[in-house]
Every structure is written in C-alpha cells, then in structure tokens.
Amino acid sequence: MSRLFSSFKNDNISRLPNEILYNLLDQLDDKDQQYLSLTCRWLYRLIRMNRFGAVSPAWEDAEISGSEGLPASSYRDGVFINGILYIPILAKESPYCWSLEFVRSPLVLIRNPIKFEHDTKDHYEPCKFAATAAIGNVIYIFGGQNLCTERLTNTLYELNVNTFELRQIQKSHMIPKPRMLHTLNSIDHYRLALFGGKLEMNGHFYNAKELAVYDTRKNEWTRCDETKCTPFSRSNHSTMFTNGKLYVYGGQKTRSRSNRTHDDPDIWVYDVLRLEWQKFLNYENERFMSTIELPENWIPTSGASPSRRCGAAILPIRNHLAILGGNEICESKNENRSWEFIKILSPKKRTWAHIRIKGMPLIDCVAFMIDRKIGTKNIFVLGKNKNEEKLIMGWIKDTMNNN
Structure with missing residues (x-):
C-alpha cells in the first residue's frame, strides 16, 4: 500500500x-x-x-461575552443542539438556561429565563450535578443534588429550548434511584440511556454501575445491565454514544465517606442492538497478558493508552475515539505534562495513539465538535480547573488548517 x-x-x-x-x-x-x-x-x-483529526492542534482561549456569571459546577451540563450550546441552571430562585450560538460572531452567552409549566412550579427542585441529554429541541434533565436539602433526587425534567418552559415528568415504574455525577445520553430519536452515578444510603455514598434506558414516548424505564460482564461502578465518568454504541470511560469509585479512587482506564462499550457489553482492555505487559485467556468480550489494545482519569471529555473524531483532559493519575514515568495529550483509540485497529495539544490547560472538561464555518471544524471545550474556582472555555484548533 x-x-x-x-x-x-x-x-x-x-x-x-x-x-x-x-x-x-x-x-x-x-x-x-x-x-x-x-x-x-x-x-x-x-x-x-x-x-488525529488535526495536523498540529493548539489551545486557544475562547472570547465570549457574558460568561462571567456561569458557575463552574455546570460545565458537565452543556447540550449541543443545531449549532447552539445550551446550559440549563436549576438555581434556587429564578432558574435559567444559557445559550451560545456558534454561527454568530462575536460569541455572546445569553441568559434565558426558564418558565415553569403550571404543574411543575410547586414541585420544582433546584439542584446541581444533574445529567442532561437532548432529543430534538428538548433537553432532558435527570437527578442531581438538591441545593436546599443537599439530598439526592431522581426527578426528571424536560426543557423546551424553543419556549424555555420546564416541565416535570411524572415518575414512572422502575425509575432509577436518586443520584448525582451520573451520565445521560440520547441513543435514538426517543430513548435515553442513563449510566452510573453516586448514590446515598444511610448517610453513606456509594457508586452504581446501573444502565437504564428511558422511553420518552411511554414514560417508561428499563434496566439493561442484566448481563454477565458489566463495567465497575463509578461516578464522574465520561460517556458518548455513536454508531449504535454507548462508550464509558474512567470515573471515580467511592469506597467510604472519605476514600475515593480512580476507576479503571479501560473503555467499555454497550451495543444497544445486541444488548451486550464489550471492553477495550488497556494493559502494558503484552507478553504477560498473551498467556492469559481473556473473556470473549474483552478486546486487547496496544499503544499509548490513557491513564486513570475522571472528569475527562470523550468524543468521536472521524472513525476514532478521543479522550481529552480530566483529573488524571499518570502511570507513565516517561510522559511529561500528560494533560496536554489527547489519547485516540482506533476501535477497528485496536490501537491507541496520542498527539500533544500545545498550551492545553489542566482541567476537567466536556468537548463538542463545532462547525464554525463551512468546511471547518474545531473542538469547543468547556471545563473547570481542579479547585472549581473558575470556568474555562476554549478551542482546540489546528494551526495547520487542512480541513
């Protein structure tokens, strides 16, 4: 060739x-x-x-007007719909939703007041650390920690971005337990997939590995984790849905009130058609692992795989899977400034590669592929520093634009 x-x-x-x-x-x-x-x-x-989807990527701070009031804790709540990023804030008083249109220049963050549907106002729960996903022009918001009581909730809302009306969806049979730091993804034009999160029982926190699918047409939840091999329990993990598969990476595992540890560095994949899990196994000692008979749904990978992380961004780049940012425990003694590298998996070849992003800050983040102009794409990153003192927004751009 x-x-x-x-x-x-x-x-x-x-x-x-x-x-x-x-x-x-x-x-x-x-x-x-x-x-x-x-x-x-x-x-x-x-x-x-x-x-890599880029020749020579570099970080560039985003110049966005009106972003001063955006709380750092909301960085995980962004939803991208038709060229607009929406970030709902379920505040104690007067909830609102930020919107950012990428087709406009200069970029301006607009604060849109949220209106209550008439049966919702009396039952409204202000919260943080919820999970969001979009189907059409509707944002679904599940769970979180109540800002008034500090208790966890399993309330499900839908927010129409055309009217910014918030409606509480009546609780149904088999609804998942109250939780926070979980994920929610749309898997088709009427279903959502919820995974993991931090739960509470008798004053103690623990993590879940539950996978549940919500049918928006029937207002019905279905448990989908009754398989023989499932991911470890976790919270503050990263998920992405593409080509009929839900990808799960990283996170935290709570063992007691004060002891937290990072989860495994492997990529777990749930096929929504076959209803089964697979695992892209990350290991360093290939000679040792070659002598072990792996489970049939474990796929060994090679190359510069990522270390253990939580709060990372996961996104598709061409036919590859990319891991970016997050709070990382670097297990490689030879890798300097590891947070500047974006780790890229080729599921077809089962190989990892990495590329340095010049000037990339050390942040927990989410990321979106954005078409800013016809024929060009950049990665928009929304995140926070380790101490949650301020929100950080920026672009990963190709300094050798070859798009």
Missing part, C-alpha cells in the same frame, strides 16, 4: 477526495502510516488528519 501512494504521488493522487484517501490509509497499520508520513509534507498532513 505504501508503494501505491508512492507510485500515484506523481499522478496527482492528491486530487482524490479525502475520504477515498483515508480509506486507503486505513489499509496500513500505524507504523507504516508513520513511516509514510515522513516521505513528504503532503502525506504528513494527510496521515495526521486521518489518525
């Missing part, structure tokens, strides 16, 4: 559509792609775009 690129280079292979070129590159393993990238600047840029 490398000879193919070399022989066609002089015959204007560069005129072929990028997707065709990327498909050709996918026939090569990572080492061959790396060697090929050294042959000329054009192939260097093409291969790095194929593997």
Whole structure:
C-alpha cells in the first residue's frame, strides 16, 4: 500500500477526495502510516488528519461575552443542539438556561429565563450535578443534588429550548434511584440511556454501575445491565454514544465517606442492538497478558493508552475515539505534562495513539465538535480547573488548517 501512494504521488493522487484517501490509509497499520508520513509534507498532513483529526492542534482561549456569571459546577451540563450550546441552571430562585450560538460572531452567552409549566412550579427542585441529554429541541434533565436539602433526587425534567418552559415528568415504574455525577445520553430519536452515578444510603455514598434506558414516548424505564460482564461502578465518568454504541470511560469509585479512587482506564462499550457489553482492555505487559485467556468480550489494545482519569471529555473524531483532559493519575514515568495529550483509540485497529495539544490547560472538561464555518471544524471545550474556582472555555484548533 505504501508503494501505491508512492507510485500515484506523481499522478496527482492528491486530487482524490479525502475520504477515498483515508480509506486507503486505513489499509496500513500505524507504523507504516508513520513511516509514510515522513516521505513528504503532503502525506504528513494527510496521515495526521486521518489518525488525529488535526495536523498540529493548539489551545486557544475562547472570547465570549457574558460568561462571567456561569458557575463552574455546570460545565458537565452543556447540550449541543443545531449549532447552539445550551446550559440549563436549576438555581434556587429564578432558574435559567444559557445559550451560545456558534454561527454568530462575536460569541455572546445569553441568559434565558426558564418558565415553569403550571404543574411543575410547586414541585420544582433546584439542584446541581444533574445529567442532561437532548432529543430534538428538548433537553432532558435527570437527578442531581438538591441545593436546599443537599439530598439526592431522581426527578426528571424536560426543557423546551424553543419556549424555555420546564416541565416535570411524572415518575414512572422502575425509575432509577436518586443520584448525582451520573451520565445521560440520547441513543435514538426517543430513548435515553442513563449510566452510573453516586448514590446515598444511610448517610453513606456509594457508586452504581446501573444502565437504564428511558422511553420518552411511554414514560417508561428499563434496566439493561442484566448481563454477565458489566463495567465497575463509578461516578464522574465520561460517556458518548455513536454508531449504535454507548462508550464509558474512567470515573471515580467511592469506597467510604472519605476514600475515593480512580476507576479503571479501560473503555467499555454497550451495543444497544445486541444488548451486550464489550471492553477495550488497556494493559502494558503484552507478553504477560498473551498467556492469559481473556473473556470473549474483552478486546486487547496496544499503544499509548490513557491513564486513570475522571472528569475527562470523550468524543468521536472521524472513525476514532478521543479522550481529552480530566483529573488524571499518570502511570507513565516517561510522559511529561500528560494533560496536554489527547489519547485516540482506533476501535477497528485496536490501537491507541496520542498527539500533544500545545498550551492545553489542566482541567476537567466536556468537548463538542463545532462547525464554525463551512468546511471547518474545531473542538469547543468547556471545563473547570481542579479547585472549581473558575470556568474555562476554549478551542482546540489546528494551526495547520487542512480541513
């Protein structure tokens, strides 16, 4: 295949559509792609775009007016709908929803007052550490910690972004227990998937590994974790849904009131059609692991896999899976400033790679792929520093724009 690129280079292979070129590159393993990238600047840029979605990414602070009042604890609550980022704030008094339109310039964060549906006002619970997901023009908000009582809740709201009206959905059978620091993802045009979170019993916190699916049409919850191999319990983890699969990474595991530990660094995958879990196993000693018979749903990976993290962003880049930021326990003695690296998994090749983001700050974050202009994409990052003192917003841009 490398000879193919070399022989066609002089015959204007560069005129072929990028997707065709990327498909050709996918026939090569990572080492061959790396060697090929050294042959000329054009192939260097093409291969790095194929593997990382960028040639030379760098951090750039976002210039956004009106962001001074945005609480740092809300960084996980952003929902991206039709070019607009929405961040609902269920405050004690006068709840509101921030909106940020990326098609406009300059960027301005607008504070939209939330109105109550007539049966909701008397039962409203202000809370933080809830989970959000969007279906169409509706944001679903589940759970969190009540700001008045500090108790956990399992209240489910829907917020219409056209009217900014908040409606409490009547509790149904099999509704998950009250929790916070969990995740919620839309898995099609009418269902949501909830995973994990921190729960409370008799004054003690513990974590869940529960997977539940909510049908918005029937107002019905279904437990989906009755399989023989499931992820460890966790909270403050990261999830992403793409191509019919829910990906789960990292998080925290609570063992007692004061003892928290990071969860495993592996990627867990739930196939919503097959109703089964798989695990992309992260291990360093390949020779030792090759002597062990792994469970059939464990997939070994190779390369520069991520360390244990919580509060990281997880997002798709081309046909790859990317891990960015978060609070990390770095297990590699040779990796300096590990938070500046974005770790990228190729599920097809089962290999990890990493690329440094110049100037990337050390933050817990979420991230969204944003089309700012026709033909260009950047990653918008919303996060907080370790001490939760301030909110941080910025872009990961390609300094060698080859989109």
